[in-house]
Amino acid sequence: xxxxxxxxxxxxxxGVSGFEFMDVASLVRDAMDxxxxxxxxxxxxxxxxxxxxxxxxxxxxxxxxxxxxxxxLIITKIEEGxxxxxxxxxxxxxxxxxxxxxxxxxxxxxxxxxxxxPPHLTSPEEAKKAYKMEDLFIDVGLPEExxxxxxxxxxxATFKRQVSxxxxxxxxxxxxxxxxxxxVILVCLEELRKYKVDADVYAVATSQEEIGCRGAVVSTYGxxxxxxxAIDVCHGETPGVPEWRTSSxxxxxxxxxxxxxxxxxxxxxxxxxxxxxxxxxxxxAPAATGTDAWVMQISRAGVATGLISIPLRYMHTSVETLxxxxxxxxxxxLARFIASVDAGFVKELKSWI
Amino acid sequence: MxxxxxxxxxxxxxxxxxxxxxxxxxxxxEPYVDEIRVDALGNLICLKKGSxxxxxxxxxxxxxxxxVIVTHIDEKxxxxxxxxxxxxPVVTLGQRVxxxxxxxxxxxxxxxxxxxxxxxxxxxIDIGAANREEASxxxxxxxxxxxxxxxVDLGNRVVAKAMDDxxxxxVVIEALKRLKQTQHDIYAVFATQxxxxxxGARVAAYGxxxxxxxAFDxxxxxDTPKARTMDVSLGKGAAIKVKDSSLVCHPGLRDYxxxxxxxxxxxxxxxxxxxGGTDSGAIQLTRAGVPAAVxxxxxxxxxxxxxxxxxxxxxACVKLCVAACESPLDF
Numbered sequence: 001x002x003x004x005x006x007x008x009x010x011x012x013x014x015g016v017s018g019f020e021f022m023d024v025a026s027l028v029r030d031a032m033d034x035x036x037x038x039x040x041x042x043x044x045x046x047x048x049x050x051x052x053x054x055x056x057x058x059x060x061x062x063x064x065x066x067x068x069x070x071x072x073l074i075i076t077k078i079e080e081g082x083x084x085x086x087x088x089x090x091x092x093x094x095x096x097x098x099x100x101x102x103x104x105x106x107x108x109x110x111x112x113x114x115x116x117x118p119p120h121l122t123s124p125e126e127a128k129k130a131y132k133m134e135d136l137f138i139d140v141g142l143p144e145e146x147x148x149x150x151x152x153x154x155x156x157a158t159f160k161r162q163v164s165x166x167x168x169x170x171x172x173x174x175x176x177x178x179x180x181x182x183x184v185i186l187v188c189l190e191e192l193r194k195y196k197v198d199a200d201v202y203a204v205a206t207s208q209e210e211i212g213c214r215g216a217v218v219s220t221y222g223x224x225x226x227x228x229x230a231i232d233v234c235h236g237e238t239p240g241v242p243e244w245r246t247s248s249x250x251x252x253x254x255x256x257x258x259x260x261x262x263x264x265x266x267x268x269x270x271x272x273x274x275x276x277x278x279x280x281x282x283x284x285a286p287a288a289t290g291t292d293a294w295v296m297q298i299s300r301a302g303v304a305t306g307l308i309s310i311p312l313r314y315m316h317t318s319v320e321t322l323x324x325x326x327x328x329x330x331x332x333x334l335a336r337f338i339a340s341v342d343a344g345f346v347k348e349l350k351s352w353i
Numbered sequence: 354m355x356x357x358x359x360x361x362x363x364x365x366x367x368x369x370x371x372x373x374x375x376x377x378x379x380x381x382x383e384p385y386v387d388e389i390r391v392d393a394l395g396n397l398i399c400l401k402k403g404s405x406x407x408x409x410x411x412x413x414x415x416x417x418x419x420x421v422i423v424t425h426i427d428e429k430x431x432x433x434x435x436x437x438x439x440x441x442p443v444v445t446l447g448q449r450v451x452x453x454x455x456x457x458x459x460x461x462x463x464x465x466x467x468x469x470x471x472x473x474x475x476x477x478i479d480i481g482a483a484n485r486e487e488a489s490x491x492x493x494x495x496x497x498x499x500x501x502x503x504x505v506d507l508g509n510r511v512v513a514k515a516m517d518d519x520x521x522x523x524v525v526i527e528a529l530k531r532l533k534q535t536q537h538d539i540y541a542v543f544a545t546q547x548x549x550x551x552x553g554a555r556v557a558a559y560g561x562x563x564x565x566x567x568a569f570d571x572x573x574x575x576d577t578p579k580a581r582t583m584d585v586s587l588g589k590g591a592a593i594k595v596k597d598s599s600l601v602c603h604p605g606l607r608d609y610x611x612x613x614x615x616x617x618x619x620x621x622x623x624x625x626x627x628x629g630g631t632d633s634g635a636i637q638l639t640r641a642g643v644p645a646a647v648x649x650x651x652x653x654x655x656x657x658x659x660x661x662x663x664x665x666x667x668x669a670c671v672k673l674c675v676a677a678c679e680s681p682l683d684f
Contacts, residue, residue, distance in 0.1 A: 017601065018600075018601025018604075019601070019604070021604065042641065042642055043603075043641065043642035043643065043644055044637070044642040074595070074596055074625055076583060076625045077575065077582050077583065077584040085582045087625060087627045089596070089601075134581070134582060153584045153595070153622075153623040153625055154595030154596065154623045154624070154625050208601065211598075211601070214600075214637070214638055217638045218637075218639075218640070218641050218642030219641070219642075221642075222640075222641030
């Protein structure tokens, strides 16, 4: 797999939370084909690839979760004149919306713009304030009757944004939260060919993470894993943001530590990084991680969880920026960790300390 | 149907204290179902057996309503209270509440310099008692109260308290009465504790392990003066939900309901609700996942003691519910 090519395709694919089946799910499905023994799609639209291990039964079960959904917009009303009102799906920052190009997925995809009043016609008081989402609208350029034929309340829209390669190996685009996590899983599956693996690996591209980790809730229940590793993004260093809240882009994946993470899983991930000479950073998570790991941990009678994060700047905008080397390293580290898991380790995990 | 709406909305049933509502519904559905049971959270679960070869289908409507709970009784006999579910301070002012034992009270307010300071902790309930002793004979800390408003028939439209979600209960009851033949095992779940976090439906669905879940609940409208933008109107038919804050409905099931409505000539509208959730949000996440949808009854003034629905919309919801139960549900 060409990692840059996959990241490009994944970023351009659309899959607003709950609507992953419209596009991104099939991309992920195709990408998993050949890397796993079987691929299934479950009732909430999670794509689940299973790669069976070689260990003696009962084999350890490891679930990997990278969410394929993205934040986006949902049409709430068609106004007179054919302008579309919308609401957010997931944590959309209303301050970055004006002047964005979007694609509305009606009966066919329609390019639209989020228009605003020109500065000439804006009073000085108005100009100081950010637009509120309820005042914004999408203009697809068609007369109202045609809009009504093509668009229905409940249709979704995403940002229209090409990916960009910045200097170094920095890569920028929309939806890298968390298509980068899905890419990590694919790198890992490829890398696993190099190892003898005891465990069954359930590679899950989860749905609906941005609206409450809902895909992971049901897929974890269905899989009943011993170990659950979420792969998501964390905040890359950014001017104006305190250092302790961020990790460095390009300096390796971040391994989360805190109540959401089983200490022995953390230690094993750290060890795996060392063994293959990857620099890993630490991400301190005092409480909720806001990732699939949070719900995986309390599935059924409890799952030993870990969290690998890709440092990423400008989260929840259409210019999310990361380093490709971090994605690559995370995948290799994950594979090494998986290869180290045997029945004895799973037994040890039954105790937190 | 209007008579049933009146009886059900006037019944007492804040979240966790749904007993009186459960009684009314039990009597109403008994002749039309094969089994009735009440589970550990108080959900009323009624099974109408199918002819075979079908699915396990949950039709859910919640019995509970928002209300108040007494937290303290002061020396002069005034009751302090907290909310049960989403109670807006501004709509409670001047309202009357009643308790399950028939005690009535009026909601009063401390002196406020600015109406913006109006929070629930500035309010109290006056049950007409002279002191703590007298008050304590009628009400105890922990007792729940419901808002008091009789149902009013406006012709095509009806106003009542607790229309959220007794009108959903009415739809499901009415559908059970009209449903002649179905291949599916229909589990009518009259759920508890929706207003405090979809709690009844969560355990009911876990217990039933359904193949399909459809909830019937109220949704907001955008058709009143200067309302928040929303494309749902009173009188334009059943609302088929796409999304609210608790779920994105199963796309296959949702479109199946749309096609069913079109085929049967049942008026419908698409719904995106930007705030609030419904029991289907909990049903969907049951075990390894359940395809879930919502048929909503458009309602104005939700979470006030005067919630308004349109009888035509209610009728459309009943028809769509019956049509769904009679269909193969092979989405």
